[in-house]
Amino acid sequence: MxxxxxxxxxxxxxxxxxxxxxxxxxxxxxxxxxxxxxxxxxxxxxxxxxxxxxxxxxxxxxxxxxxxxxxxxxxxxxxxxxxxxxxxxxxxxxxxxxxxxxxxxxxxxxxxxxxxxxxxxxxDVKAGALAEHTWGSLHGADHALYVNIGTGLSAAAIIHGEVYRGRNGAALEIGYQLTPFLDHLAPTDWRGLREGVAPMEAMFSGTSLDILARDLWGPERDARDLFRSTDPKATLELQRRLHALASQLVNLSIALDVERIAIGGGVSQQYPVLEPDLTKLLQRLVPFPPTLVSARFVxxxxxxxxxxxxxxxxxxxxxxxxxxxxxxxxxxxxxxxxxxxxxxxxxxx
CATH class of the missing domain: 3.30.420.40 (ATPase, nucleotide binding domain)
Incomplete structure (x- = not known):
């Protein structure tokens, strides 16, 4: 900043x-x-x-x-x-x-x-965390996480009531985190920023979900169709990607020991669909599980x-x-x- x-x-x-x-x-x-x-x-x-x-x-x-x-x-x-x-x-x-x-x-x-x-x-996402902490769903939480799922995927942490930026201002650029699906790959095959890849953003973001919908059904479709679909193939792939996001939230919750996580950005309009699985996994896997909430400002x-x-x-x-x-x-x-x-x-x- x-x-x-x-x-x-x-x-x-x-x-x-x-x-x-x-x-x-x-x-x-x-x-x-x-x-x-x-x-x-x-x-x-x-x-x-x-x-x-x-x-x-x-x-x-x-x-x-x-x-x-x-x-x-x-x-x-x-x-x-x-x-x-x-x-x-x-x-x-x-x-x-x-x-x-x-x-x-x-x-x-x-x-x-x-x-x-x-x-x-x-x-922008660190500014979003500031807004949610000042007036929104993270107000009153000294340790919290704001996750923005929009065109891309990123997050920001509130630590001791302040937005945490890290040494280079790049803290919580979680779109560049590795996905959990690397079991069959050697580390030499992992891809990230220097290869022009944002692994988690390619897995779960508005853009990647739009691409998935178009690949499944044609150029006029978008991410919203995935959440409405009863197509077994689409449902299975969406669940796989949701579980990848959940694994990141579980790991971040353990690492940062936050009390609340707010989900914002355009994809957060699907919060009622996202929330049950995410909450269940957080409650089961995090030693001190945070509360999951929808951001006040979409x-x-x-x-x-x-x-x-x-x-x-x-x-x-x-x-x-x-x-x-x-x-x-x-x-x-x-x-x-x-x-x-x-x-x-x-x-x-």
Whole structure:
């Protein structure tokens, strides 16, 4: 994570906070005015035809400026942007699902675009864990795990009430963990990051389940069809993959001794299907089994975590939890991928 110190005491205590969540499929933006309580949200496709690298980032910046209505606000307090992958030295690593953002000076680009040094960069799932711990299903748990099953697969741990990042900011990138199905393979045949493979992500993630559904039934099908299917072949393969995920959760629960695990991301909409087997295995195999819960924020935990990161860096008062009651996942229902027409404003008392 890269964070600048809070502004000095002579800086006004109110203004606009901008949160940007760059996902593998969609990018969400939230702009919150701390003086009025107005929250604006924008949704756009992360990938645009012909745009990669700096051009792709600039498109996201333009959408964020439109969301914030910067010409009409007195002060920008801070910006936080979160990404899938590892943020290190203001650069993005291990992020194959982003449009060529790896290698860019993300801090420099954002600081120049918004004319503020108060820029925070972080991993999206770690931001999601922060949101769930601050307002959601992990609130009050000093030792917890947030598992995001979306386009990819990743997790974040709460240790002593704080998000754990590890030495390189790469802690809990569980998509790169080995699957449990290696009995017939010699270690020389194992594959991982350096071979361009994320073994567990290829086993259980929104993308890998979409691929499985299309392989079984054709190009118009997706992961949701797997969970509805009574096809014995599909049921058996889905169960095999679910058991691979369960083995990871069991091992992480033993290693970290957490009290609660929250499942988030788009695939968490299938939580009622996932929960019985996962809970049963956790209860049977973990010495001190954690409680399994559904995340409060299905698709926008990283966005709200980014907003909290921006708030902390800017040193503004705590955000009201009531702001989420009317806004959670609202932007996901707007499918227009262009910045125009995406502006959404909700006024909070």
């Amino acid at each position: 890269s964070r600048l110190a809070p502004l000095n005491s002579s800086t006004p205590s109110h203004g606009v906070l901008i949160a940007i969540d760059v996902g593998g499929t969609k990018t969400q933006i939230a702009c919150y005015d701390t003086s009025t309580g107005q929250l604006n949200r924008t949704l756009l496709d992360t990938h645009a035809p012909g745009l990669t690298g700096a051009a792709a980032l600039h498109r996201i910046i333009v959408a964020a400026k439109q969301c914030a209505q910067l010409d009409n606000v007195p002060h920008l307090r801070g910006v936080a942007a979160v990404f899938p992958g590892v943020v290190r030295d203001n650069h993005l690593l291990m992020a194959p699902n982003t449009p060529g953002l790896e290698g860019l000076d993300l801090y420099g680009q954002l600081a120049a675009a918004f004319a503020t040094p108060v820029i925070t960069l972080d991993n 698709n926008d935990a990283p966005l709200w975590g980014a907003l909290e990161l921006a708030r902390r860096a800017a040193g503004t008062p705590a955000l009201p939890s009531t702001m989420f009651e009317a806004s959670s996942d609202d932007a996901d229902r707007n499918e227009d991928p262009s910045p125009k027409g995406l502006h959404k404003a909700t006024q909070y008392p």
